[in-house]
Amino acid sequence: MNSLVRDIALDREVSSADFRGAMRRLTGGVSVITAGRGRDISGMTVTSVASLSVEPPALIASVNRSASSWPLIQRHGFFGVNILNADQLDIAERFTGKDGLKGAERFAGADWFTRASGVPLLSGALAAIECEVEEAIERHSHAIVIGRVLDVALSPRSAALAYWQGQYLAIDRDEDIAKMAEVGLPGFGGGRRRKI
Numbered sequence: 001m002n003s004l005v006r007d008i009a010l011d012r013e014v015s016s017a018d019f020r021g022a023m024r025r026l027t028g029g030v031s032v033i034t035a036g037r038g039r040d041i042s043g044m045t046v047t048s049v050a051s052l053s054v055e056p057p058a059l060i061a062s063v064n065r066s067a068s069s070w071p072l073i074q075r076h077g078f079f080g081v082n083i084l085n086a087d088q089l090d091i092a093e094r095f096t097g098k099d100g101l102k103g104a105e106r107f108a109g110a111d112w113f114t115r116a117s118g119v120p121l122l123s124g125a126l127a128a129i130e131c132e133v134e135e136a137i138e139r140h141s142h143a144i145v146i147g148r149v150l151d152v153a154l155s156p157r158s159a160a161l162a163y164w165q166g167q168y169l170a171i172d173r174d175e176d177i178a179k180m181a182e183v184g185l186p187g188f189g190g191g192r193r194r195k196i
C-alpha cells in the first residue's frame, strides 16, 4: 500500500483565524453522523463528509476526537451518515450539542430507523447511509474515518441543507432551475437574459 507522510517544517504558520476565514468560504453539505445502538447513541452535525470511491462504495468524514460520537464510532465500528434536507435545520442544530442536549436526547422529535448494524438512520434524510469503519486515521485534533457503505436509503426530496459563511442555506433544485431560467442560462429554458 502506498503511503506518503511528511514531517512538515514551516517557517511561517498560517493563523487559525486566517484558515477559518478561508474555510468559511467553502460551501458544505450538512449531514448528521450517528453512532452506537440502542440507548448507547450519539451523533454530530458535520460538513466534512465526502465521497472516497464508488467502487467500492466508500466515504470519508473528519471527526473531532473530543466529540462524544468518536468513542462510539471506535467501539461499535459502524456509523450513519444522514444527508439533511432543507426542512431538517432543527435537527442540524440539535446535533451540534449547543443547547446542552447529550447522547440519546438529541434524537428526540425525529423518526429514526435501523438496518443491520443498529446505528440510527434518519427518516426523510436526502440520503441515509450505513457505514462500517474500514480505517480511522488519527491526525491532529481529528480522525479521518473511512466508511465502507453497507446500505443506502434515499428520499425523493429536492432541497438540500448547506452551510456557508457561518449560515445555513437551502439549496432548492426547483427554485434554482426557475432562477437560472430567468437569467437565461443555457439548458434552463431561456427566458429573460441578464448580463452577469
Ligand SMILES: Cc1cc2nc3c(=O)[nH]c(=O)nc-3n(C[C@H](O)[C@H](O)[C@H](O)COP(=O)(O)O)c2cc1C
Pocket: 030, 042, 043, 044, 045, 046, 047, 048, 049, 062, 063, 064, 065, 066, 067, 068, 069, 095, 096, 097, 163
Ligand atoms: C455546520 C457545522 C459543521 C460541523 N462539521 C463538523 C465536522 O465536519 N467535524 C467535526 O468533528 N465537527 C463538526 N462540527 C461540530 C460538531 O457538530 C460538534 O462539535 C459536535 O456535535 C459536538 O459534539 P459533542 O457535544 O457530542 O461532544 C460542525 C458544526 C457545525 C455547526
